[in-house]
Amino acid sequence: MIDDGPDVFASEFQQQPLADTAQQTALTQAEVRGRAVEVPRWIVPRGCDTLTAFVDVQEAVLYWLVAAWGHQLRGHVVAYGTYPGHVVAYGTYPEQTASYYTLRDVKKTLAKAAGGASLEAAIAAGLEAVAADLLDREFARENDDAVLRVGQLLVDANWARSTGVVRDFARRSRWGPRVLPGHGRFVGASSSMLTDRKPDKGERVGSNWRTSTIGKQRHILYDTNAWKSLVAARVKLPTADVQSLTVHAGGHEMLAEQWSAEYPVRVEARGRTVDEWRLIPGRDNHWWDCIVGSAVAASFIGVSAVGAESKPAVQRKVISREEMAAKRAALLAKLGR
Numbered sequence: 001m002i003d004d005g006p007d008v009f010a011s012e013f014q015q016q017p018l019a020d021t022a023q024q025t026a027l028t029q030a031e032v033r034g035r036a037v038e039v040p041r042w043i044v045p046r047g048c049d050t051l052t053a054f055v056d057v058q059e060a061v062l063y064w065l066v067a068a069w070g071h072q073l074r075g076h077v078v079a080y081g082t083y084p085g086h087v088v089a090y091g092t093y094p095e096q097t098a099s100y101y102t103l104r105d106v107k108k109t110l111a112k113a114a115g116g117a118s119l120e121a122a123i124a125a126g127l128e129a130v131a132a133d134l135l136d137r138e139f140a141r142e143n144d145d146a147v148l149r150v151g152q153l154l155v156d157a158n159w160a161r162s163t164g165v166v167r168d169f170a171r172r173s174r175w176g177p178r179v180l181p182g183h184g185r186f187v188g189a190s191s192s193m194l195t196d197r198k199p200d201k202g203e204r205v206g207s208n209w210r211t212s213t214i215g216k217q218r219h220i221l222y223d224t225n226a227w228k229s230l231v232a233a234r235v236k237l238p239t240a241d242v243q244s245l246t247v248h249a250g251g252h253e254m255l256a257e258q259w260s261a262e263y264p265v266r267v268e269a270r271g272r273t274v275d276e277w278r279l280i281p282g283r284d285n286h287w288w289d290c291i292v293g294s295a296v297a298a299s300f301i302g303v304s305a306v307g308a309e310s311k312p313a314v315q316r317k318v319i320s321r322e323e324m325a326a327k328r329a330a331l332l333a334k335l336g337r
Contacts, residue, residue, distance in 0.1 A: 025232050025275055026263040032256035035247045037076075037086065037239055039142055044068045045076045045086045045246070046143040050303050051150045053134050054182070054293030055127065056286040057162045059119065060109045062126045065090035065290035066134060066150060069298040075234060075245040078139065080255065080287055086246040088139065090255065090287055093130045100254060103284050120165045127155065127169045135175050150178070152297040154220060156289065157181035171217050181219040182293050187226065188276050189269035194223050207299050222296045228277045229264065231292050245291075254287075261285040 039045045048068035056063040065080035066088045079089000094108040101107075113129075114122035131153060139148045153175070157166040166181050173179040187193060187208075194210050204211045209222035234245035247255065261283035264275035279285055 025229055025236075027232050027235055027260045029256040029260045031235060032247075032259045033252055035077075035235060035239065035245065036249055036252060037246045038249050039076070039086055039246075041079050041089050041248045041250065042137075042139060043248070044078060044088060044139050044141040044146075044148055046141070047071075047074060047242075048076055048086065048141075049146075049148065050298055050301065051078065051088065051139060051148050052294045052297035052301070053150050053153045054290040054297060055130055055153065055155045056289045056293075057123060057127075057156045057159055057166065058103060058286065059161075060103060060106050060111075061096075062093045062110065062123075062130055063090075063286035063290055064093065064130050064134065065287055065294055066139075067291060067294040067298070068139075068148075069295075069303045070242075071304075072243050073230075073234070073295065073298060073303055074241075074243050075231075075291075075295065075298075077245075077247040077255075077291065079248065080290065086248055087255075087291065088248060090290065093126050103286065119161065123162050123165045124169055127166070131169075131173065131175060131179060135178060152301045153179050154182035154293050154297045154300075155179065156293065157183055157219060167215070167217050167219070170219075177218075181217070182296065183219055183221050184224040184289070184293070185221055186276075187223040187274070189267040189272045189274040194221055204300075209296055209299065220296065220300060222293075224292065225264075225274055225276055227292045227296055228262065228288075229275045231295050232264075235259070254284075258284050258287040259291070261288060 037045070044051065045068065048070040050069040051066060052069065053064060053066045066078045068076045068078050068086050068088050075086065077087005077090060079091065080087055081089065081091000081093070081095060094110065094113045096106055096108055098107070110122040110126045111117065114125045117125065134150050135153060141148065155166050155170065157163050170179045170181050185194060194208065195205050199205050199210065202213070208226040209220055211218055211220055231245065234243055237244040239246050262277045262279050262285055264277050267274055267276050
């Protein structure tokens with residue numbers, strides 16, 4: 001039933017048929033598989049000039065993904081994978097030899113790769129290996145001699161058991177601010193927006209993300225619902241569209257399963273309407289988190305995105321000369337002049 005799509009799952013098992021508008025945002029496996037274009041893994045397609053990456057931290061493995069971005073957040077998955085090891089590339093560390101696997105049945109784990117080290121030490125070793133592979137790598141572009149490097153790597157820091165490890169890794173990283181912890185936040189219709197609070201000195205506020213600092217370590221907070229909706233919308237565009245999101249050549253069965261592992265439910269509260277994304281039970285969504293985090297990283301380093309705005313610009317009131325003169329006269333009268 002899950003393979004039939006999130007709308008069928010929600011209707012049959014949750015007794016909650018998706019609203020038409022939210023259903024149109026949900027991704028299907030066929031849609032994701034259809035994003036593949038004939039650009040090899042690790043090669044950056046024409047029109048993209050910025051690379052970002054994201055690492056999703058799990059106890060057994062690290063899921064990673066590298067994406068290339070162009071104008072208006074046109075995106076391409078260059079590579080992805082797992083580590084104990086367009087979308088340019090994706091994978092896991094360590095890299096798995098099986099052609100198909102889920103998190104529950106991975107054979108090569110972080111602990112084994114680290115020689116039976118503690119959880120914290122195994123994660124730290126894995127992060128070092130993934131970062132070295134991705135951040136020291138030179139990426140070729142398909143249409144010229146340009147060589148690109150990953151400009152920003154975000155590392156998932158939400159899991160309590162790994163938060164300290166991730167923060168220490170970023171703080172001590174030889175790549176400096178190119179590595180930052182990332183905290184995805186579920187911002188529902190009844191929640192306050194991340195951008196509502198005035199930023200403290202030194203903090204930045206962007207499109208549904210903001211920076212914050214704990215213990216001299218900067219990190220990025222971002223609204224997962226808003227960014228999942230934006231990324232899903234890009235996946236649904238024709239591959240030739242200037243704002244579309246594509247994936248390197250290949251079959252991408254596991255990627256398709258994970259990108260379609262969540263579905264949106266439209267919720268209205270406190271005058272706001274939000275598509276709140278929910279995980280289908282039993283499904284892995286780690287590479288979905290990776291592409292969303294990579295998009296946030298692109299916005300953080302300056303790639304603008306149509307549709308990513310967190311709130312409309314404040315409309316300034318135009319004051320006429322007569323009104324200004326009246327205000328000045330009232331002020332002078334109040335001062336007794």
